[in-house]
Amino acid sequence: MKINGTTIGLGENTRVNLNVYYLPTGAKMEIPVYVFRSKKKGPSVLFMAGMHGDETNGIEIMRNLLKEKYFEKLERGSVVAIPITNVVSFLNRSRELPDGRDLNRCFPGTRAGSLGSRIAYDLTKKIVPIIDMGVDFHTGGAEINNYPQVRCFFENEKSFDLARSFGAPFMLNSPYREKSLRKEASRFGKPILVYEAGESFRFSTVGITEGMNGCLRLMKNLKMLDVPTPKPTSITLQGSKWIRAKISGLFRTTKKFGTFVEKDQVIGTVSSPYADLEKQLIAPTDGFLIGINNKPVVNEGDALIHIGTE
Numbered sequence: 001m002k003i004n005g006t007t008i009g010l011g012e013n014t015r016v017n018l019n020v021y022y023l024p025t026g027a028k029m030e031i032p033v034y035v036f037r038s039k040k041k042g043p044s045v046l047f048m049a050g051m052h053g054d055e056t057n058g059i060e061i062m063r064n065l066l067k068e069k070y071f072e073k074l075e076r077g078s079v080v081a082i083p084i085t086n087v088v089s090f091l092n093r094s095r096e097l098p099d100g101r102d103l104n105r106c107f108p109g110t111r112a113g114s115l116g117s118r119i120a121y122d123l124t125k126k127i128v129p130i131i132d133m134g135v136d137f138h139t140g141g142a143e144i145n146n147y148p149q150v151r152c153f154f155e156n157e158k159s160f161d162l163a164r165s166f167g168a169p170f171m172l173n174s175p176y177r178e179k180s181l182r183k184e185a186s187r188f189g190k191p192i193l194v195y196e197a198g199e200s201f202r203f204s205t206v207g208i209t210e211g212m213n214g215c216l217r218l219m220k221n222l223k224m225l226d227v228p229t230p231k232p233t234s235i236t237l238q239g240s241k242w243i244r245a246k247i248s249g250l251f252r253t254t255k256k257f258g259t260f261v262e263k264d265q266v267i268g269t270v271s272s273p274y275a276d277l278e279k280q281l282i283a284p285t286d287g288f289l290i291g292i293n294n295k296p297v298v299n300e301g302d303a304l305i306h307i308g309t310e
């Protein structure tokens, strides 16, 4: 296996730096990539976090996996681990790159393009060729909280199998997004799961635990690792629907996150702060609450509740 001119043989573990770039102060910025190779050949799996600089749950999942030294106990195959993919945005505490671009809409990228395009190019040219599959860790935003879920395109059998072996609480069918890493890697037949859990800049214990367990289950199913893992209870969701605010005001829901709601059930309310107007939110379909807007002040049209449908 070779990354950026460094050869990593079977039985070797190392750290390689990708995409060297200089900050305006002259400080060097690089993306650390950790590579763990068993003595025995086998699948090569990518685990990456921090594609968006404010999505800290994935970064914590990666830190826990590194700290517990799971990747150093591989019985076969290789792990390529990138704890923080978008280092400059992580330092800036922002989702986007300094020029406002979304790194996950810069793929496949070009060598001499924008900063995002250059990072995407390096990932496409240097990481995608050396992996067979991967998991890309994300979170909701500052407002939307996602219940732990993996997203993949069910029509792609390899992706669906990978999602099943990860075993997150929910598996959501999600068509490819143009210019995303997932779409780009799929062109080379390499399935990438997108794991979504929690909010930006807020640790979610359940999101971090489920993410770690998913990685361990995935490696166990690939016979790369022999560790005890909790049994998954995955619910398959064929689609999803957002419920939006009909009026502006104060929003609240009484339903428990991740639970099932029935069609026509009242699942929340939006009220005027002066107590003279109130609109109930009615579930348009049976489904599970997989995303909730945590900001109490909303404008009409704001996405409030994400319902996943079986």
Ligand SMILES: [Zn+2]
Pocket: 051, 052, 055, 137, 138, 139
């Ligand atoms: Zn993200």
